Every structure is written in C-alpha cells, then in structure tokens.
Amino acid sequence: MDFAFDARTEELRAKLLAFMDEYVYPAEQVAHEQRARLASPWDTPRVVEELKAEARRQGLWNLFLPDAEHGAGLTNLQYAPLAEITGRSPQLAPTATNCAAPDTGNMEVLAQFADEGQKKQWLEPLLAGEIRSAFAMTEPDVASSDATNITTHIERDGDEYVITGRKWYISGAMNPDCKIFIVMGKTDPEGEDIRRQQSMVLVPRDTPGVTVDRAMQVFGYEDHYHGGHAEVTFDHARVPVSNLIGEEGGGFAIAQARLGPGRIHHCMRLIGMAERAIELMCRRAVSREAFGKPLARQGVIHNWIADARVTVEQLRLLVLKTAWLMDTVGNKGAHTEIQAIKIATPRAVVDIIDRAIQLHGAGGVSQDFPLAELYAGARTLMIADGPDEVHQRSLARREIKKYL
Structure with a gap:
C-alpha cells in the first residue's frame, strides 16, 4: 500500500487548500450574517452560491464521483485527502464543491442504476448544482x-x-x-x-x-x-x-451500494473536522492564561493535544487503507474495513472535539466557535448510516465465522 499523493491529487490539494483559505473560511461568518436576514431560514445565503461558482470555475467540482463521464474520475484514495480538507468547514465546503450529502449518494445511485431518461431529468441538474x-x-x-x-x-x-x-x-x-x-x-x-x-x-x-x-x-x-x-x-x-x-426488489441492494461510499466519505470529512478541532485547541492554548501561565504549559493540555494527534494519524491510515481496498478489490472486499472506520472514526472524533470544547470553556459551547456544531455533527454519525452497534454486530460475526 502506497499512500503517497500522486501528481493529480497534489495539484487538487493545493488548489483546494488555497480555495479554503481565500474563500471558504472568510465566508463562514458572512454566511451566518446573511442567513439571519433571509426571508426563510432554509433559503441559501448568497455567499454559498458565490462559493459554488468559484469552485466550479477552478475545477473543484464533483470531486467525489469516480465516474469520469459524470464526475472528476478520482479514485477513493485520491478523493480521501480532498474530502478531509472540506471536512474542516463541513457546513460550507462540501456544498461549495458539490460534494455534500445526501446529494453525493443520490448522484451515485442515479449514475449507477438510473436509466437514461432518469439521468437526463435528475442526475444532470444535480451534477450541475442546479437542484x-x-x-x-x-x-x-x-x-x-x-x-x-x-x-x-x-x-x-x-x-x-x-x-x-x-x-x-x-x-x-x-x-x-x-x-x-x-x-x-x-x-x-x-x-x-x-x-x-x-x-x-x-x-x-x-x-x-x-x-x-x-x-x-x-x-x-x-x-x-x-x-x-x-x-x-x-x-x-x-x-x-x-x-x-433499477428493478422491483432491488432497493435493498441499491441502498447497500449507496451507503458504502457514503460511510467512507463521512469518515474522510470527520478527519478534517478533527484537524480543525486540534488547530482551534492549539490556538486557544497559546492565547489564554490560567493560574499564572498559558494553557499551553498546562500538562493536561499537552496530553489532550498529543492524544488527538496520535488518534488522527491512526484514523487517517485506516481510512486510506479502506479507500485503497475499495479501489482495488471493491466495496464488498473492503466490507470489514468500511465497518471498522464507521465504528472508530465518529467516536474518536467526538472525543477530540469534546476536549477542544473543554479547552475553550464557555466559548466552546457558544456560537462564536464552530466546535459545538462540529460536535453535534460528529456525534450524529454514530447513528447515521447505521448505528455503531449494527456495524459491531456484523463485523464480529465475520470475525467469529473464521473459527467455526
């Protein structure tokens, strides 16, 4: 397994990182302010449409879809570091690049199972970000x-x-x-x-x-x-x-085909959420003082940051291995690993974000930092796309089966 980024991934990473710095992070507060003035809270802030237009102009569009006819034609291994970057701003970046759930999974279903008429009517406008x-x-x-x-x-x-x-x-x-x-x-x-x-x-x-x-x-x-x-x-x-x-009776199989990529995409973005939490933790630690010295010099803070870094590196390797297996042996061949990352990633990221909230004190649970919303999103993923216990049950049965 070679997880070094190839030339195309490096190029897209550089463009996406620059896009995040120049456009996405500055837009977070703008979107919040614009939403407060909308006629309906469900309308899309103008800045989101501006981000979509810029992302499309830069070729940062439909990166998730491995089908080269409809998407960017990237492998799971190529897409993983890009999804991680968008996960650092999960409210804006996935939507800006047309890589937001549930549209991603729905586009995959339509690309794989829909007939030509259905693709024309629904897949094409979804790919264009029009609906x-x-x-x-x-x-x-x-x-x-x-x-x-x-x-x-x-x-x-x-x-x-x-x-x-x-x-x-x-x-x-x-x-x-x-x-x-x-x-x-x-x-x-x-x-x-x-x-x-x-x-x-x-x-x-x-x-x-x-x-x-x-x-x-x-x-x-x-x-x-x-x-x-x-x-x-x-x-x-x-x-x-x-x-x-597809066909009558094919719904369960289509659902399983949809949920496999969806689960790894969530885990890719979760790693980006954890990285954002670590960054916020470090910035807070060096800027705040308690009991006569910076938080960055408190021993317990060292433990939180070190443990978070070790955990993220472990999770990233497991997600990359899973992506590589999905590319080389297919989703069924990567079944155990898909379940493993779905179990391990949300719960570990929840713990990292929880420590970041604790470090921020009252600010951590406020709207002035993204941590509370990141926590809610990560915690929800312990239920969404199959709760942890379902994946644990299935994974354990596959392990035990080896010894029967």
Whole structure:
C-alpha cells in the first residue's frame, strides 16, 4: 500500500487548500450574517452560491464521483485527502464543491442504476448544482437500523406506483431547491426474501400527496446549511412506473451500494473536522492564561493535544487503507474495513472535539466557535448510516465465522 499523493491529487490539494483559505473560511461568518436576514431560514445565503461558482470555475467540482463521464474520475484514495480538507468547514465546503450529502449518494445511485431518461431529468441538474435532492429511507415507527423493517408501501396501480408512508430525518428536504426524493419502500411486503421486498422510486417534491411536515432538530440544531432534516408524509402519492430505479426488489441492494461510499466519505470529512478541532485547541492554548501561565504549559493540555494527534494519524491510515481496498478489490472486499472506520472514526472524533470544547470553556459551547456544531455533527454519525452497534454486530460475526 502506497499512500503517497500522486501528481493529480497534489495539484487538487493545493488548489483546494488555497480555495479554503481565500474563500471558504472568510465566508463562514458572512454566511451566518446573511442567513439571519433571509426571508426563510432554509433559503441559501448568497455567499454559498458565490462559493459554488468559484469552485466550479477552478475545477473543484464533483470531486467525489469516480465516474469520469459524470464526475472528476478520482479514485477513493485520491478523493480521501480532498474530502478531509472540506471536512474542516463541513457546513460550507462540501456544498461549495458539490460534494455534500445526501446529494453525493443520490448522484451515485442515479449514475449507477438510473436509466437514461432518469439521468437526463435528475442526475444532470444535480451534477450541475442546479437542484438538491433527498434520500427517504428512515422511518419514525420502526427500528430503521434494520432496513428490512421499513413499512412504506409502494403499490402498483396500472402504469403508476402509489406511495404511502411516513419518513423522518430526511436530510436536505427542507431546502427549497430539493426537487426530488429517492424513496425506499416495499413493493412486495410478503415476499419470501426479506431483502427483495424493497424497491426505490423517484418522487418529485411537488407530487400531490407529498407533504414536508416539519424540520427535525439535531441536538437543537436545524442544520440549515445541510438543507435540514425533515419529517415527510407520502399519502397515496402517485408517480409513473418509469420512476422505478433499477428493478422491483432491488432497493435493498441499491441502498447497500449507496451507503458504502457514503460511510467512507463521512469518515474522510470527520478527519478534517478533527484537524480543525486540534488547530482551534492549539490556538486557544497559546492565547489564554490560567493560574499564572498559558494553557499551553498546562500538562493536561499537552496530553489532550498529543492524544488527538496520535488518534488522527491512526484514523487517517485506516481510512486510506479502506479507500485503497475499495479501489482495488471493491466495496464488498473492503466490507470489514468500511465497518471498522464507521465504528472508530465518529467516536474518536467526538472525543477530540469534546476536549477542544473543554479547552475553550464557555466559548466552546457558544456560537462564536464552530466546535459545538462540529460536535453535534460528529456525534450524529454514530447513528447515521447505521448505528455503531449494527456495524459491531456484523463485523464480529465475520470475525467469529473464521473459527467455526
């Protein structure tokens, strides 16, 4: 395994680092001020659109998509250090470069499984950053950690599908630019194979019977930059049969194909979040004094910073190994490593950010520093895309199987 950056990665890293310094970090406060003056909190601040235009002009666009026809054509190993950089400003940088979830996963699904008509109608405007999208799988009334539990019905009626169900924490759905939902439901609820009961259909936001009921908070945050997380009702919403993605019964397999890259992308960005926390920790330590000496000379602070650095270096190597395996043996071949990073990265980054908050005192929990929001985002990823315990269960079973 050689994790040295190749020439293209080095070039993109240099451009992206400069873009962050010159445009993204200065825009963080500007976006906050502009959002306070918007007619709706879900509208996009003008500076975000300016960032998108500049990123696209510089070729820092759709970096996540390995499909060279639609994206940048980068491998996972090439994309990893770039996603880490965007993770340092998770509210702005992923959106500015059109590399923000859930659009990334939705674009991957459409690129891999959609027909040409679906790609023309929905993938192309998503790739251009003209619209946003949402992925509707999680439900409030069942344990969605087991995707076979979903109860939303997708019933065929002639040339149409009728969708009935309730979803929640549907990321991006509060954004008025969110024009399309990818909805997972059951087309064959009595089927013998519980992993062939589900299908995915494309449901335009303006379809009669689709209601965005409310925004769901995450640790008190509404996550405006992410497009929010909504509760959505589908009340006999009708779409053409041609809106089916792939084949009937293929929804579970499509979901698994979508979630593998999504999990590693989250972990890549989490490392950037940890790096931002370490930077803030060090700056605070050298600028504040307590009990007659700078915080940087307090022994416990040394331990926090040293432990954080060691942890980040370990996590980065594991993420890079996982990216390399996904590139060389495929997502199935990297299954154990994908689960390992999904378990290890959020919990470790939560601990690093928690120490940074502690070092900042009252400032750490305030809106004057990004740490509280970083903490909420990192902690949520111990649940999102499968809770830790599900991945631990699966990983342990694979290990034990070697000895049976």
